[in-house]
Amino acid sequence: MAHAVSSCMSGIRTAGDLVLRMQLAKSMKIDAAKQYVADKLGVKPIDLSDSDLMAEIRAKNGLGRSFDLNKSPKGIEAKFNIARILGIKINSVELFRGRAGLNKEGA
């Protein structure tokens, strides 16, 4: 908690989860990961840590928020949108597609 307040991006309150995804998926160092996510969201890297701005952007793109509004994407639903916007494969999304039969023709 101390780290989150003092020095970290605070996850889905901002864009911390998205930046972390790029580190984990593509081994990007912090500045490169922020730049990549910022470019995809159409903002500047410094904006990624602004919880007020990111709340709007997350809501607009259906990326999941700390306090979900009714009828907004949650959990795996939000990760479908994250995978599409960041242009990466998310393991749980791929599994969901397969197990829900979404990869079948006509699905």
Place this chain on the structure above:
Amino acid sequence: MKVSEFFTRMGDGSGVYMTAEEIREDILKGVKDAADRGKIAELTQDEMDYLFKIITMPGNIVGVERGREVVSTSDSGSCKMTYHANIAMERSMAVLVSEKVLGADSVDIGNMDYSYKAVKQIIHNETPVMELAQHNAVMPVLYGSMPNLGLYTKPDGPVENWSELLPLAKIEEARAAQEEAVEHAVRDIVFVAGEMYEAGADGINLDTCGASGDADFLAGLLATEKIKEKYPDLGVEFGAAGEFVLGMHGKIEYDGAKIAGLYPHKQVKLAEKAGANIFGAVVNTNTNKSFPWNIARTVTFVKACTAAAEIPVHVNVGMGVGGIPMSEIPPIDVVTRADKALIEIGKADGL
């Protein structure tokens, strides 16, 4: 307390007042200790001056400059609430609390034993926790455990105990036992990683690699290689056990480099070579020294590590590592100062 004194702490967490001169002296000594041990560059005078400023900043907590925030991974992250704090909570629920309440950027699910050997036996009960977490969480969720090579020794495991063989001067037998244990550990880690991949995990956290020495570190490297070969999309975080890999075997090499004796700036190169996506650097805290000494030493090691690394480096900042005091409840004043120093001077990519 004199007016000219500043409140800080010792490495055990106890409070202490130091003068500016004492703090500057300890910073210099900490820097020189790291540079001497690691054969790395000292911090510059400007960096040491800035570190002094961070240590003596007014305010109970401090923070990084706007825009310099980093991201966090964890070890046994979802266990902190369930097992450690004894809150009766299912672990996938702890993931959601970490995400929605605590502001974590990611978290790892782990078992109480937090060792791949133990997890293998109960994997069928571990994967549903990951599956549930993946359905409900937005942030990346990893699965974490330790190679923990010592668990493979008799009577609990299949191989001879090198800690018993070494005092008997049975050096070759001790080495052979460790090499055999590596094979068991790699098999277990890769098996668990495969099961977790099929449960939707975003990554595997190989935590505390090297806890049983250089063979333990090798097990982490070889497991990383195999995981990336079989599951290229599965992220791997390779976390070290200490600032210096102990030579329990002494002769083990990886990619032509002897593992025993490596400091973080060289450990990270092996993790990179194996295919790890994130490296968890560790620098140990000396409880008899002051926070200024410990954080100066830590930042010196971390700066060298991040400069050498081509992958992101997440510095371990739990109790007893990363300049944080060896205290069950790390004081927030020095925790936040350690974070700021590690990010702004050490150039850490995460914590």
